[in-house]
Amino acid sequence: MENVIELKNVTKKFKGFSVNNINLQVKRGFVTGFIGANGAGKSTTIKTMMNLLKPDAGEVKLFGLDYKTHEKEIKERIGFVYDGNIFFEGLNLKDIKRIVAPAYKHWDDTLFDQYVEQFELPLNKAIKTFSKGMQMKASLAIALSHHAELIIMDEPTAGLDPIFRRELLDLLQELMVDGNRTIFFSTHITTDLDRIADYIAFIQKGKLVFNQSIHDVAENYALVKGELNLLDRDTEKAFVHIHRASTGFEALTDNIKAVKNIFGDTVIIERASLEDIMYYFKGGIHHA
Amino acid sequence: MLNLIKRDVILQKRQLLFYIPFIVFFILMGAPPVLIFLVASIFIPFNTYAYDEKVETNILLNSLPYTRTEIIASRYLGAIAYMILSIGVTSVALLAFNKHFTMADIAIGSGLFLLFAALTFPLFQIFKQGYITTVILISFILLTWISRPIALYINEHLTAIIDFVDNTSVTVLYIGATFFIMLIYIISWGITHSIYQRKAF
Numbered sequence: 001m002e003n004v005i006e007l008k009n010v011t012k013k014f015k016g017f018s019v020n021n022i023n024l025q026v027k028r029g030f031v032t033g034f035i036g037a038n039g040a041g042k043s044t045t046i047k048t049m050m051n052l053l054k055p056d057a058g059e060v061k062l063f064g065l066d067y068k069t070h071e072k073e074i075k076e077r078i079g080f081v082y083d084g085n086i087f088f089e090g091l092n093l094k095d096i097k098r099i100v101a102p103a104y105k106h107w108d109d110t111l112f113d114q115y116v117e118q119f120e121l122p123l124n125k126a127i128k129t130f131s132k133g134m135q136m137k138a139s140l141a142i143a144l145s146h147h148a149e150l151i152i153m154d155e156p157t158a159g160l161d162p163i164f165r166r167e168l169l170d171l172l173q174e175l176m177v178d179g180n181r182t183i184f185f186s187t188h189i190t191t192d193l194d195r196i197a198d199y200i201a202f203i204q205k206g207k208l209v210f211n212q213s214i215h216d217v218a219e220n221y222a223l224v225k226g227e228l229n230l231l232d233r234d235t236e237k238a239f240v241h242i243h244r245a246s247t248g249f250e251a252l253t254d255n256i257k258a259v260k261n262i263f264g265d266t267v268i269i270e271r272a273s274l275e276d277i278m279y280y281f282k283g284g285i286h287h288a
Numbered sequence: 289m290l291n292l293i294k295r296d297v298i299l300q301k302r303q304l305l306f307y308i309p310f311i312v313f314f315i316l317m318g319a320p321p322v323l324i325f326l327v328a329s330i331f332i333p334f335n336t337y338a339y340d341e342k343v344e345t346n347i348l349l350n351s352l353p354y355t356r357t358e359i360i361a362s363r364y365l366g367a368i369a370y371m372i373l374s375i376g377v378t379s380v381a382l383l384a385f386n387k388h389f390t391m392a393d394i395a396i397g398s399g400l401f402l403l404f405a406a407l408t409f410p411l412f413q414i415f416k417q418g419y420i421t422t423v424i425l426i427s428f429i430l431l432t433w434i435s436r437p438i439a440l441y442i443n444e445h446l447t448a449i450i451d452f453v454d455n456t457s458v459t460v461l462y463i464g465a466t467f468f469i470m471l472i473y474i475i476s477w478g479i480t481h482s483i484y485q486r487k488a489f
Contacts (some may be wrong), residue, residue, distance in 0.1 A: 047488070047489070050350070050351050051350065052347060052350055052351070052488065052489040053488045053489070054486070054488070071353075071355050072353045072354070072355060073353075075351065075352060075353040075354075076353045078351075080351045082347065082351075084344065085344065086344040086345075086347045086348040086351075087344075087348065088299060088339065088345065090302075091298075091299070095298050095299075095301070098298050099291075099295050099298055099299070100348075100352065102291040102294075103291060103352040103353055103354060104352075104353060105353075
């Protein structure tokens with residue numbers, strides 16, 4: 001399978017925060033959701049993909065190309081959406097298009113007009129008068145109008161109302177009908193991902209915990225509930241993190257088979273949601 | 289790259305409405321032509337910088353298919369392009385108001401502009417957002433304040449020099465100054481370029 005994005009041992013250090021040894025491959029033709037708590041390193045990772053940040057060490061390749069020698073070719077093929085508004089606030093959408101469009105060889109005015117109509121965007125009003133949802137739609141219209149093969153989005157659903165969030169997800173799904181297209185987006189609203197993601201990449205404290213198909217995530221992780229007396233130093237090893245209460249324990253495992261072997265029918269095994277996984281990993285890794 | 293230079297006009301459509309009145313104001317105030325040429329040249333490039341000191345603008349430009357080299361080159365080449373345009377507009381305005389000016393005014397005005405640009409452009413990359421506009425504004429007001437007596441002084445003495453020295457040495461003087469300013473401008477470009485390459489947005 002071909003990788004559209006390839007990060008190899010990417011490390012970037014800031015004061016008091018760092019992203020360490022990230023190895024991440026994003027496959028062509030799929031939607032990859034990038035999850036992690038606030039401050040886990042999602043935006044930093046996305047910025048290295050966009051060459052807004054240069055990693056201290058490691059290699060970043062998009063479409064198999066290097067930013068050093070193919071910067072323009074790479075960016076020509078990317079559509080980007082960021083969390084905040086990055087367009088000149090005082091300008092209207094028509095003028096922003098006038099600035100952005102000439103940058104792309106494959107800009108398609110008809111397509112842009114089509115999105116403007118679909119999203120009901122005003123062309124002659126200043127961007128700063130737009131609501132958060134409208135700003136997002138405007139960014140999206142611009143990101144989608146040059147036939148990008150790869151769409152990179154940093155928290156596109158943050159701050160959107162539930163109705164528009166669904167509309168956005170439906171739209172992304174429509175875009176994926178073109179099998180060549182790849183979407184990579186970060187979010188901390190994990191329910192978005194159940195609907196459209198094929199792969200989940202999970203980052204925690206600057207480290208990539210996993211990058212698996214959503215199917216594998218469901219197969220590999222589970223919530224386990226049982227009595228406290230079942231836990232001892234050996235049995236605890238089967239869990240990523242354990243949450244104890246007077247009524248019993250609840251824990252996340254990444255080894256369902258081992259749990260079944262150890263505990264048999266004495267525990268309840270439930271499907272772990274992405275939110276459960278994020279929550280338990282946040283508790284720290286108590287792994288053998 | 290031409291798109292990046294043209295961007296300034298789209299960005300400043302509204303400010304440009306004030307451009308001509310702004311020049312006319314200086315003419316009516318009786319400012320020396322050198323100063324008017326200088327001020328008119330500064331208008332567009334420095335307005336652009338006021339926009340571009342914002343992090344968001346850099347994220348946008350750097351996410352579009354432009355290289356960092358091109359973004360900085362467009363600033364330095366754009367400044368020259370808009371300077372030439374400003375000289376044209378200012379000359380027409382001066383003629384319209386029947387104000388006398390010489391080639392020396394244009395040469396000194398544009399020379400001062402390029403020098404000012406060369407000295408301040410790298411500062412935009414060094415100073416934190418929010419501070420730089422103030423820094424430039426103050427330095428510009430200071431410059432405007434002291435430039436008038438200096439310009440008058442230079443003007444008087446240049447005519448004196450022209451009276452005393454023959455044509456070839458004036459040419460030599462101009463060529464020398466041109467090379468000096470070009471050198472400073474190119475060094476400034478190099479510095480800004482290397483700072484910008486390493487920036488994180």
